[in-house]
Amino acid sequence: MSDISDKTSERTIMNVPEVADFLRVSESTIRKLVKEKRIPYFKLEGRYLFYRSALENWADDLTIEPERGSTKGDARQKAEEIWNQRKGE
Secondary structure, eight states: OOOHHHHHHHTOEEEHHHHHHHHTSOHHHHHHHHHTTOSOOEEETTEEEEEHHHHHHHHHHHOOOOOTTOOHHHHHHHHHHHHHHHHTO
8 A cells, every 4th residue: 555645745846935944045045046947946837836855855965974084174175066066067
């Protein structure tokens, strides 16, 4: 038997205010990410919409795991490298 709640959450659609709340950033930040095509979204009748599951996967891909014995500066440098790579995609 399949779990209906899992299938429902995969297709949960969110709007800009909901995504901003979910990611704990401003709505203008979400719009900027959309404009720069740095966040997964689709447009329907002039509205930017987002699948929650796509956002969760996107956020997981952005997560940086600290290396054992690394310093704060190492983590910052790694984050900047990943950020710059994604901007170039």
